[in-house]
Each structure stands twice: as C-alpha cells, then as structure tokens.
Amino acid sequence: MIKIHRINYDRCPLCNSNDLAAEIKANCSKHPLYSPSLSEIITWLRCKHCNHSFTDGYFDAAGFEELAKKSQGNQVFSLQQAEQWRLISGRIVTNVSNLRNSYSGRWLDIGFGNGALLLTAQEFGYKVTGIDLRYSSIEALKPYIEDIRCQDYLDVDEYEQYDVISMADVLEHVPFPKIFLDHSNKLLRPSGLIFISLPNMSSPIWEVLNKNNANPYWGEIEHFHNFSRERLVSLLRDYDFEYCHYGISERYRACMEVIARKVINK
Ligand SMILES: [Zn+2]
Known part of the structure; x- marks a missing residue:
C-alpha cells in the first residue's frame, strides 16, 4: 500500500x-x-x-x-438532513440578512456539503450559487438548485458579483486560509458580507473538552487549523473585513459563527 x-x-x-x-x-x-x-x-x-x-x-x-472516497453522514444531502439543518440554516440566513437589511442578492456557499444552507438561503429569496468538490453532493442538489458547480473556489472569477459568501466549516480544512479570504474579498461587492463558522479554540467549552480528554478536534483528520475568535478576526481585518457579528454556531460542537463586512480602505 x-x-x-x-x-x-x-x-x-x-x-x-x-x-x-x-x-x-x-x-x-x-x-x-x-x-x-x-x-x-x-x-x-x-x-x-x-x-x-x-x-x-x-x-x-x-x-x-x-x-x-468516503463521506460523513451529516455532509450528505438527504430528507432527514434537509429538515434537521433547515432550522439551523434559517437562523444563519436571518443573522446575515438582518445585518444587510435585505433578503435578496447573490449568495455563494463554498463547500455546501448537505446543501441545507444553500436551500435555505434560496428559500429566503437569495439567488444562490454552490460549489463543492464532491460529485455526490453536486448530483444530489442539482434537482433543487440551478447554479451548482464542481469547481475549485479559486477558479470562481465573478469579481464583485456576490452579496454574501458563506464558508460553513470550511476554512479549517483549507491548507492556506489567507488565500480564501483574499479571494472572497475580490468576489464580494463593496459592503458584502462573509459568513464563517468553525471551531473556536478560545471558547471556554474548548478548554472543558480538553480537560475531559474529549476534544474531538485534535483527531479531526480533515482539519489543518484551530482558530481562536481573536485570530480569525485579526486575519479578517488584514483582508479588509470589518467584524460585525459573533454567535455560537449550532452546526458542530464548540463552534463559533463570525460575520464580517467588506470595507473599502482608501
Ligand atoms: Zn503565526
């Protein structure tokens, strides 16, 4: 082997x-x-x-x-996943929309997995685009979403066309996250929002998990990074994003959700 x-x-x-x-x-x-x-x-x-x-x-x-070659159950589209994750996704879309004062515009979701966030953003009124590298995910969502692509994120070249870009539990999987933030800035319209969820290494619950020898993230084979809120926010600032929302992510254990706005620094 x-x-x-x-x-x-x-x-x-x-x-x-x-x-x-x-x-x-x-x-x-x-x-x-x-x-x-x-x-x-x-x-x-x-x-x-x-x-x-x-x-x-x-x-x-x-x-x-x-x-x-393998997929985790919660990353795959199914009726059960769609119903269960619709509620969680609805709260994400609401948080983003409240910051924009709008329920319309173009929403790009990177690594859409089970598709729940995309389906829900579409339900709210957004024109959605989803990209994922797993063919099974693409095939499963095709009947429900028009613009679904098997594409490398860095190959998306619709500059300043998107109002919202979401990366739900994606950035910690990317070898070089800075490239993704830089690219996101280029694809967003001025004042566009980026939504990021991932585990929060500086949350108290992270320490409690460590102390109980129960922190699942040290053995997470797909993750290359553990971000703290502080480090994520300072990195976003480096790429001209203004931090405007923090929340507890309901998607996975010890996770946070951060929303930031593209600002134009003259
Ligand atoms: Zn460093």
Missing part, C-alpha cells in the same frame, strides 16, 4: 513566522474518513508569534482524494 504523507508547513500559514512549538499529538485512526494509507498520528503545532494552532502538514491532491 502506498502511504500518503503530509506536506510539511515550514512556517506558520497565517503569519509566516518560523518560531513554532509542538503542541499535541493525536490519534485519528478511529475517524470515519481514516484509511490505512494515511498516518494515524496528527501532530499539532503552535505559532509562538501569532498563537495560531495548526497541523505540521497538509495533504496533497492524493491525500484529499483519499479523504473524498
């Missing part, structure tokens, strides 16, 4: 510092997406300069392909 290795980060993927410390080693062999061609051990590092937490390496195309 060919063993798939990670490509090592030699610097912090957020601030480029090479002042890094080993943080924790976790076993991921019980993860539903684990396969024996991947390493059982995930090594987490901490940047001493900006305090970001990240894995010692990220997967190349072969690694992502191996992970994409």
Whole structure:
C-alpha cells in the first residue's frame, strides 16, 4: 500500500513566522474518513508569534482524494438532513440578512456539503450559487438548485458579483486560509458580507473538552487549523473585513459563527 504523507508547513500559514512549538499529538485512526494509507498520528503545532494552532502538514491532491472516497453522514444531502439543518440554516440566513437589511442578492456557499444552507438561503429569496468538490453532493442538489458547480473556489472569477459568501466549516480544512479570504474579498461587492463558522479554540467549552480528554478536534483528520475568535478576526481585518457579528454556531460542537463586512480602505 502506498502511504500518503503530509506536506510539511515550514512556517506558520497565517503569519509566516518560523518560531513554532509542538503542541499535541493525536490519534485519528478511529475517524470515519481514516484509511490505512494515511498516518494515524496528527501532530499539532503552535505559532509562538501569532498563537495560531495548526497541523505540521497538509495533504496533497492524493491525500484529499483519499479523504473524498468516503463521506460523513451529516455532509450528505438527504430528507432527514434537509429538515434537521433547515432550522439551523434559517437562523444563519436571518443573522446575515438582518445585518444587510435585505433578503435578496447573490449568495455563494463554498463547500455546501448537505446543501441545507444553500436551500435555505434560496428559500429566503437569495439567488444562490454552490460549489463543492464532491460529485455526490453536486448530483444530489442539482434537482433543487440551478447554479451548482464542481469547481475549485479559486477558479470562481465573478469579481464583485456576490452579496454574501458563506464558508460553513470550511476554512479549517483549507491548507492556506489567507488565500480564501483574499479571494472572497475580490468576489464580494463593496459592503458584502462573509459568513464563517468553525471551531473556536478560545471558547471556554474548548478548554472543558480538553480537560475531559474529549476534544474531538485534535483527531479531526480533515482539519489543518484551530482558530481562536481573536485570530480569525485579526486575519479578517488584514483582508479588509470589518467584524460585525459573533454567535455560537449550532452546526458542530464548540463552534463559533463570525460575520464580517467588506470595507473599502482608501
Ligand atoms: Zn503565526
């Protein structure tokens, strides 16, 4: 069997510092997406300069392909998922819309997974576009959504065309998140909103999970990053986004949701 290795980060993927410390080693062999061609051990590092937490390496195309061979149940469209996640998605769309004072415009969802957020944004009145790299997700949503694409996010080139871009539990899966934020800024219209949900490493519940040896994220094979609210907000600021909402994400354990507005700095 060919063993798939990670490509090592030699610097912090957020601030480029090479002042890094080993943080924790976790076993991921019980993860539903684990396969024996991947390493059982995930090594987490901490940047001493900006305090970001990240894995010692990220997967190349072969690694992502191996992970994409299986799907987790909650990432797949089904009647049960659509009903259960419609309520959670409805609250997200409401929060975003209240900040915009509008229920219309173009909404782009990156990595739409089970499709619930896209379907719900469409239900509220948005013209939605969804991209995902899993063919099964594309096929499942096609009957319900017109503009659904199997496309790399960085290949989307409709600059300043979107009013809302959502990344629900996506950024921690991306080897270099800064590129995604930079690209999002280019695709959003002035004053457009970005919605991001992901685990919050600086939440008290994160510490409680650690103390109980029950933090699921150290062994999360698909994640390369643990963000704190503070680090995410400062990174958003670097890409000309103004932080305007914090909430507890109802999607996964210990998760936060952050909404930020594109500002034009003259
Ligand atoms: Zn750093």
